[in-house]
Amino acid sequence: MSSTTNTPTHHTSTIGAIGAPSRRNTELAMLVFAVVIPVFAYANVGLAIDDKVPAGLLGYGLGLGLLAGVAHLVVRRFAPYADPLLLPLATLLNGLGLVAIWRLDQSKLLQSIGVAGGKATNQLIYTALGITLFVVALIFLKDHRTLQRYTYISMAGALVLLLLPLIPGLGANVYGAKIWIQIGSFTIQPGEFAKIVLAIFFAGYLMVKRDALALASRRFMGLYLPRGRDLGPIVVVWMISILILVFETDLGTSLLFFGMFVIMLYVATERTSWIVFGLLMSAVGAVGVASFEPHIQTRVQAWLNPLHEYKLSQAGSHDGILHSEQAMQALWAFGSGGTLGTGWGQGHSELIRFAANSDFILATFGEELGLAGLMAILLVYGLIVERGIRTALAARDPFGKLLAVGLSGAFALQVFVVAGGVMGLIPLTGMTMPFLAYGGSSVIANWALIGILIRISDTARRPAPAPASNPDVEMTQVVRPS
Amino acid sequence: MSELTLTVMRLGFLAVLWLFVIVAVQVIRSDLFGTRVTQRGSRREAGRQQQQAARQQAAPPQQRQQSGGRQRRNAPTKLVVSEGTLTGTTVALQGQTITLGRAHDSTIVLDDDYASSRHARIYPDRDGNWIVEDLGSTNGTYLDRSRLTTPTPIPLGAPIRIGKTVIELRK
Numbered sequence: 001m002s003s004t005t006n007t008p009t010h011h012t013s014t015i016g017a018i019g020a021p022s023r024r025n026t027e028l029a030m031l032v033f034a035v036v037i038p039v040f041a042y043a044n045v046g047l048a049i050d051d052k053v054p055a056g057l058l059g060y061g062l063g064l065g066l067l068a069g070v071a072h073l074v075v076r077r078f079a080p081y082a083d084p085l086l087l088p089l090a091t092l093l094n095g096l097g098l099v100a101i102w103r104l105d106q107s108k109l110l111q112s113i114g115v116a117g118g119k120a121t122n123q124l125i126y127t128a129l130g131i132t133l134f135v136v137a138l139i140f141l142k143d144h145r146t147l148q149r150y151t152y153i154s155m156a157g158a159l160v161l162l163l164l165p166l167i168p169g170l171g172a173n174v175y176g177a178k179i180w181i182q183i184g185s186f187t188i189q190p191g192e193f194a195k196i197v198l199a200i201f202f203a204g205y206l207m208v209k210r211d212a213l214a215l216a217s218r219r220f221m222g223l224y225l226p227r228g229r230d231l232g233p234i235v236v237v238w239m240i241s242i243l244i245l246v247f248e249t250d251l252g253t254s255l256l257f258f259g260m261f262v263i264m265l266y267v268a269t270e271r272t273s274w275i276v277f278g279l280l281m282s283a284v285g286a287v288g289v290a291s292f293e294p295h296i297q298t299r300v301q302a303w304l305n306p307l308h309e310y311k312l313s314q315a316g317s318h319d320g321i322l323h324s325e326q327a328m329q330a331l332w333a334f335g336s337g338g339t340l341g342t343g344w345g346q347g348h349s350e351l352i353r354f355a356a357n358s359d360f361i362l363a364t365f366g367e368e369l370g371l372a373g374l375m376a377i378l379l380v381y382g383l384i385v386e387r388g389i390r391t392a393l394a395a396r397d398p399f400g401k402l403l404a405v406g407l408s409g410a411f412a413l414q415v416f417v418v419a420g421g422v423m424g425l426i427p428l429t430g431m432t433m434p435f436l437a438y439g440g441s442s443v444i445a446n447w448a449l450i451g452i453l454i455r456i457s458d459t460a461r462r463p464a465p466a467p468a469s470n471p472d473v474e475m476t477q478v479v480r481p482s
Numbered sequence: 483m484s485e486l487t488l489t490v491m492r493l494g495f496l497a498v499l500w501l502f503v504i505v506a507v508q509v510i511r512s513d514l515f516g517t518r519v520t521q522r523g524s525r526r527e528a529g530r531q532q533q534q535a536a537r538q539q540a541a542p543p544q545q546r547q548q549s550g551g552r553q554r555r556n557a558p559t560k561l562v563v564s565e566g567t568l569t570g571t572t573v574a575l576q577g578q579t580i581t582l583g584r585a586h587d588s589t590i591v592l593d594d595d596y597a598s599s600r601h602a603r604i605y606p607d608r609d610g611n612w613i614v615e616d617l618g619s620t621n622g623t624y625l626d627r628s629r630l631t632t633p634t635p636i637p638l639g640a641p642i643r644i645g646k647t648v649i650e651l652r653k
């Protein structure tokens with residue numbers, strides 16, 4: 001019997017339970033902080049543009065504060081051991097988004113082309129809807145494991161959501177990407193909701209199938225090669241993501257779903273080979289589709305030669321191709337922001353015109369807050385993802401682990417795809433920055449996502465119940481033959 | 483609004499934003515609790531381990547009292563996994579039943595192909611002796627070299643073998 005203290009592998013560890021504090025007061029303090037920052041920014045915008053504190057300061061401040069307060073009280077009541085940071089971080093991003101949208105609302109240029117004006121009020125309403133969904137998710141989802149029952153229903157639901165934009169008459173083609181549906185005057189981006197539903201399906205599916213996917217493999221050049229038939233699921237998801245790319249012509253949505261699946265597959269099986277396969281497959285798919293799809297080609301061109309595309313679009317080139325000037329404009333916005341930015345309300349990101357307050361909202365932050373501010377915002381996103389992964393680590397059930405990884409992975413991928421697109425790292429896509437960008441679907445879906453993460457983290461961090469008292473020491477004595 | 487005020491506000495806002503990020507990171511730092519994993523066996527950890535041991539003594543006084551009354555002098559205080567994938571894991575013995583198996587709700591979740599989902603349990607009898615009982619596992623539970631058929635008291639330091647995993651009770 002070897003003594004554990006001498007084992008060369010540093011496995012030696014002691015696991016002891018300690019009472020976990022609920023951290024709700026920390027959350028409240030952070031939440032107050034997260035509401036004060038946008039209020040400060042709001043006052044700052046007003047002072048910079050109109051030389052006076054904006055009239056709506058109290059309204060927006062109270063609105064955001066009230067929503068955050070309701071969310072906090074619900075968390076306090078229904079998820080007392082939840083992570084203390086997720087809610088404040090999301091609130092801060094949402095608040096900053098509101099300020100930036102309001103700031104762009106003030107632009108005469110954007111008002112004249114109908115992109116801005118009253119959008120901040122809409123966004124506040126969407127935020128209220130999002131918080132409502134968050135509250136509903138926390139109240140009615142007592143245990144995230146109930147979602148496991150709906151594994152295959154989720155798959156069907158996600159497919160329907162993904163296919164909706166392709167239905168003629170319902171789908172709307174907005175600037176080339178068909179990822180919206182239009183009902184009356186509302187446009188909804190079903191992909192945002194599909195993200196959550198699909199994570200539920202992947203988590204439920206991989207939890208059951210992961211042993212087959214992990215164990216049945218041959219080792220080749222340091223990689224575990226899965227058997228041909230085990231490649232089935234990844235191939236199916238890959239085909240679906242390629243179909244999205246072809247028919248909805250949106251690289252972001254496609255990348256998001258395939259990437260989420262690969263991340264969850266990797267986490268479920270611990271096999272690096274899945275990442276290698278995933279990267280290869282997505283590269284092959286993206287290059288393959290880009291070779292014949294004109295909309296994607298435009299995006300790739302704008303990514304590779306933004307300045308050239310800008311010149312073409314300014315010169316009014318009539319070769320039948322829509323040349324994008326935005327990619328270059330966004331880069332100029334970042335450039336003119338410099339390290340410390342121009343200050344709230346003093347940039348000119350409204351020159352990006354349409355999508356200035358949705359896809360390109362990050363350019364506003366880049367210009368007015370500079371590199372310093374943008375890095376802080378990206379760090380806030382990073383912290384949300386970190387808390388999600390941390391929740392997955394702490395979760396005790398494999399379904400919760402996979403779901404938390406899937407949701408935070410999807411969130412991270414979305415941030416990467418959008419930020420990378422706006423900053424010129426990857427071709428631009430039609431997705432929106434979670435919480436910051438103007439758009440109902442995005443805000444509502446991401447609040448629901450945070451709600452589910454908070455539910456999982458509550459379960460994961462809840463201290464284990466005290467050991468059941470031994471019945472033998474109670475009044476009733478059991479006489480045992482010894 | 484004067485240029486100076488705006489500059490001060492601009493820099494002030496960035497400072498406040500970063501302050502938020504830093505405070506958030508501090509919250510994460512102070513949030514490192516849950517299952518406390520004490521690393522042992524490496525020299526540079528020794529100092530920290532002592533600190534943690536001191537803290538651990540301070541932390542659960544009520545649990546200590548609760549079990550302390552009944553325990554005799556020679557009673558084991560912890561269960562140690564000495565072989566297998568979980569080598570080095572210890573569980574404090576505080577009068578609770580410890581279940582072993584592949585089931586996810588076991589106290590010690592065995593990642594072992596030879597273990598059943600509910601393999602065995604270890605519990606104190608009313609005298610405070612720790613008993614191991616095989617729960618009808620497929621491949622059996624061994625105390626020293628003999629396969630268990632009935633609940634058996636565990637001598638201090640005797641190896642309990644489940645598949646590739648070996649567990650023993652220590653003081």
